[in-house]
Structure formats: structure tokens, C-alpha cells
Amino acid sequence: MEDDLQQFLKSRDVPEEDIIHMKRDKLCDIQRGCEFIDLTNQISTHHNNIFETHGDDDTVEWNEDDELGQTDEDQTTVITLNLNAELNEAETEVPSPPSSNPVLLMGNEMLSAPEDLPSHSRNHLSPTISSGNSENSKDVHALIHRVKVVEDLLAVFMDSSIIQSTLKMEFVNESAVDDAGVSREVYTAFWDQFLEQCEGEDERVPRLRPDFSEVEWEAVGRIWVKGLLDLDVLPVRLSSAFIVACIHGIDSVSDDVLMSSFQNYLSSTERSAVAKARQGTLEECDEEDLLDLFTRMGSHCIPPKNTMEVAIQTMAHKAILQEPKYIIDCFSKTMIFALLKVPDQDSLLSLYDRRRPLVKKVAQLLQTTQEIQSQKEQMVFNHLQRYVRNADQGKAEKFLRFCTGSSVICVDQIKVSFSAESGLCRRPVAHTCGATLDLPYTYSSYPDLRTEMITFCPVITLKWTSCEFDAAQE
Template sequence: MSLLEEREIKIRRAHLMEDVMAAYSDENLCLHKLKVTFEGESGDDFGGLTKEMLTLFWIKASHNFFHGENVTVPSIPLYRFRKEGTKYTTIGRILAHTAALTETIPCQIAKSAVVAMVFEGDINPDYLLKDFLLFVSPAERLLLKQAMLDFSTLTTTQKDRLSSFFSVNGLLELPKKEQINDQILTLAEEILVKSPSRFYGLMKKGIPMTHFETFWRQLTLDHIQCIMDAQRPTVTKVISSLKTAEDLRPEEERAFYFLKEYLRGLNNDELLNFLIFVTASVNLPVDGISVSYVGTFGIMRRPVAHTCSNLLQVSTSYQFPGV
């Protein structure tokens, strides 16, 4: 997708979401390349600052205009809709530009949401179920998985929790062993597709026709699944993405080992913070993360990231992990 010449935008970190939304009130902005500056900070934008701005925007937007656990769908309380509902068209515009500039689709958004915006018709039940299990809380996920795997093993307390889960989400029928999968899929379709449908329509309005014709309409269901699954980070995938020289000196091999051990100890939020530090994005970079080595000591011994090239420089002076 070809974009027009650069447009400069200045962002205040303390008001990032408001500034980004204001910038994208211009319908033509997403037809251009960007040159981003953060107010009060020096640095040229060779792509890293643009990625950082969009990454931070989607983190904030996922809390303010979406809901869900590991994946989200658009949602705001009804009392906010009349005043803020139209903002979803701007959010759709930002989604289109994110894909054009970074070649990624924000991994916070459920695949079902992207499919519902791009395609018409029913969504693959496998998509719905996988997304729904990521959408609910970890405790709910364990309960639903056990119910689908072997309903007969549920205790009375677990069955009561399952009934409450169904009731709270609008399915008043008591869960039944022979219907549990269909019942969960019914909830998934209602929560991930039908309830947010008006938000999907508003977001779709924000995607320029040129973007739709050159990118979104070219996607298939398999494309969406491959793109979003490949970009969704896990500790194992991040470690596998690390690239370094084949012939390492002993001190470099030790530093590389310590880096991998450090990553193995991160929780999900910490892992996302690591990716933002190194790549300015929460999406796993397609070309991986390059690791190089420097011989810094003392207070200079700290990792240095180059987000434009997804490069991490680590010191070889560590003798023990984190020391």
C-alpha cells in the first residue's frame, strides 16, 4: 500500500490518546506517512517513534474503548455512546493506518472482531471459541475448558459458578452436559459479534476505501489468523525470535544465555513491556529481534534498544543473571 509524503504530528505523552484522536480527526492523515515527535523530547522518527505512538495508543484505547482479558472487543457503557460513539470511526481510521505503517494488526483486538469488520456472514466456530477463551478471565477460562472437556467432573460449586457465568452474560438456560459446547458458542457469538456489531460498523466507516481495496479486502480468514497468531507474543516465541551471531565469544554466549533466562521469568505484562522497550510495539516483529554485545561496565552497563531496527545491545560484563 503506497502512502503520500510525510505529515508531521506532535504528541504529548501525558495526553497521548487525546492527541492521537485529535490528529486523526483529519480523514486524510491515514493516507500519509508520519513523522512523529513527542513534546519535550529530541529524536528523529525513522519508524520507531511512529510505532511507539501507535503501540501506546492501542494500549490506552483497549482500556477506554474495548473490554476483555487477553483479547478485546469494542465496548463502552451505554451512557457514553451518544457522546463518544462516533469516536469509533476515528479508531477505525487509526486501525487502518496502523496496518499500513507497521504491517501489523494490534494483537489486543480479537480475531473475531477483525473478521466481523472485514467479512459478512457467519464466523468460523473455532475462531469464536478460541477468542472467547482469551476474552474471559483466567479463572473463567479454566472453568469453561473443564466443562467442555468433561462436564461430569465438575463439582457442585463449579456447576454453580458456571450457572452464574451463563446468567450474568444473559444466557438464563442452565448449562447442560450434552449442550455445553453449543451454549458456550452461543455466548461467544453474542458477546464477540452481535453485541459489538454497531461498533464494528462505525470502525469500518473509518477505513478509507483505498486501504480497503488494497489491503483489507485482499485478506482471507487464513491470512487474518496467520498474521495475528504470528504477532501475538509468548515467552517461547520471543526467545525463538532472538537473532545473534553464530560464533559467539564465551562472554557473549553467557550474556545471551542470561538474556533468555531473564525472558523465561517474565509474566505477560512484563513481556509486553520488554517488547515495547526493544521494538516500540507489543506485536512480535516479523523479522525477529537482533542481539549484539558491548563491553560496558558500571553505570553504563545497561541494555540499549534501537526500536527502528529491533536491535537490543547487551553488556558482556554480567557474571550472573541480573548482576
């Protein structure tokens, strides 16, 4: 049996050295009850490399009604290999993606889900990626489930080439056309959910997770870079000192940047206690809060006053830079693409300042689409400006996301146009792709406008497809 197999391999131009290795590794230890039957004599020799390079494309045809029956006299099982493909096309065929990856769409055609599944089931199988290849880059279209945006977006960004690709995204079962607005909403939803699993308060630092390996952390880094380069989406709640370390190295983080980031990392109570401790004005009522902080960071006593500053800086370095060191190393592999945007620490900190959605800066974004307004339009526009200026930080972020799809400032202006809607049809309508707000001029007073803005902004921020759908119809 082994001699027959050896002759078969030699007839297929398999090198003698490979045959020896196969015998040594017992790869040719075929059971005696099996018999190879050569059905490939009609295939020309110049196609024999298909057995090595396209083995996954071979199909085993099994007819359960015949040809596999066994008798007591015949213990031989016959396996028929059928290369049912055009050999000229086999060498250029794209292999199917692994089952663990999102469904890939090449060109304009989609790999359909099984026909026996209902349509709503097919939509929720996995994130879907379509790509059209070109010489230097490719167009990628991704379908994201809002309820698992972190998981789906990570699957899209596992591919390192996504940075150079043109990416368009949309949410499953939500009618929208992505002209920047939908992508901004996807990135914003991702960072909102991701940062909930991070350490800290106003500024947060990623923590090691058992479900995240190196590839997941690198994908998160690509999401940060891609959102910044394509849409100026910068998650300002992600610690600035942490990002400086990812891009320029831990040694480049200055003490001022580290301490500023650490102050925002702490809660308001801990922040007050640390500030008093650094100034030497710590009171007894604050000592317990400071002791709780030092205990959480690994120390079980409050250091003396002469070493307090050094101890706090060491604690900040540990929390912001040392504990997430592995994550910093993973991020740094992809952050090189951001160097043109933020070549040094000062440019990054300046970008953080410009993107933070401070109430005053959000109000300054409002611009009317017409230079001359009617008296009613001017009055309603003044009401809108007053609403934004009087809003707290949370409401300002919701209003910004309602108008642009992002909770950080990533547009130069928000254009306000006016409509004559009234009654039950009256409502503010936002077109996030163009950062435009359609506002009825039929509000009779400021409380009238404020009531509807408070009612609609949080709701449409979470379910904004009707706004985008209106924009798509224009």
C-alpha cells in the same frame, strides 16, 4: 431602507431569485438604526465572488477611540468592512482550521502559540499536525502527549486521508527521531490505554461509550489499519473474531473462531467452567461460576445439558458480535484498506499467530551483529537468551517493547551488539527504530544480567527517550 438594500444587492449582480429568497426568509430584516455604507466601489466586479466564497476572511476593524461614538441626535452605527488583502491571493488562501481541531502545520512552518504563553504551556495546548502536500499524498507530522495519547491520536486520525499519508510522530518534550520506533511506541501506548476501556480478559471487545460517536469509532478503525499497513503493529488483544467481522462481515465468522475468541474473552475461572459445561463434566463447585456468567449475559438460569452447547454459542455471539454491532459497522468503513494484507479469515488468523509475543518466538528473534564474538560476549549473549526463555509472558512483552517499541512481534530480528560499559554507566540501551540492543559484556554472571534487565526494562519501556536519543546521535 429595503429598497436601498435591494438596489445594493442588484449592483453586486445578486440574482433576483436569491433576493426574493432572502426577503422571504427574513435574512434582509435589517434594523432601522443601521445604515449600509458602500466602501467597495474601487473593487472591480470580477472579484465580487469573494463576498460569497471568502466571507470568513473579511475583517471588521474597530477603533475604540473614535468612529463609534453616538449622540442623542444620531442613532446610526457605522460598520466599516475592510478587505485588507491582496485579491489575487485571496482565492487560493487556505482557510484556518476550526478551533476544535489540532493545530495544522503546512510545509515546514508551524503556526505558533501565543507569545505571552511560556514554552511549556504552548507545548501542551493540543496535538500538533504538520503536513506537506504533494499530488497523491501528503507528509504528516504529529506531536502526541503521552498522558493523553488516545485523545491526541484520535484527533490526528479524524481525517480520512491519513491512510494515504506518510505519518511521522513524536511525543511532546521527548527527544527522539521517528524512524519507525517512535511510531510503534505511539501505537502501542494507544492500544494499551484503549483496551483498558474494553470488555474481556486475554482478548477484548470494544464497548459503546458515551464520549465516542461515529467519527471517533471510525478514527479507531483507521488507527488499526494504519498501524498494520505501515509498521505491522497488530493489537493481538483485540478479539480476532471481532476483527474478522469488521473486515469480512459477521456472517464470515466461523463457530470455531467465535468460540476460540470467546474463551479468551472470559476470565480463567469462567473459561474453566465453560469448558467443563461443553464437555458435560460440570461439577457443583463450577455451577456458581457458570451461573454468574449466564446472569451477566442476560440469562438467570443454567440451561439443561442437551441445550448447553447452543446456549453457550448464543452467549458468545451476543458478547463478541451482537453487542458491538454498531462499532463493527463503523470499523468496516475503513477496514477495506486492510483487504490486501488480510484478504480472508485464514490470513488474518495466521497474522494473529505470527504477531503474538510468545516467549519462545521472542527468544528466536535475538541475533548478534557479529558472527564471531569473544568469549565474554558469547557468554553474555547466552545469559540474555536464557533470560528471555525463562521470562513469563509479561516480561517477554516488556523486553520486546523495550527493544522495538511494540509489545507484539513486528520485526524479523533483534540485533544485539556489545559494549564495554561498566560501573554506574553500565546499562542495556535499546534503539527501537533499528530494533537493536546494546548490551555490556561486563556482566560476570547470569543473576548479574537478570537483575539489571528486570530493573531497566520496565522503567525504560515507559520512559525510553534516552535510548532513542542515543540512536539519533549515531
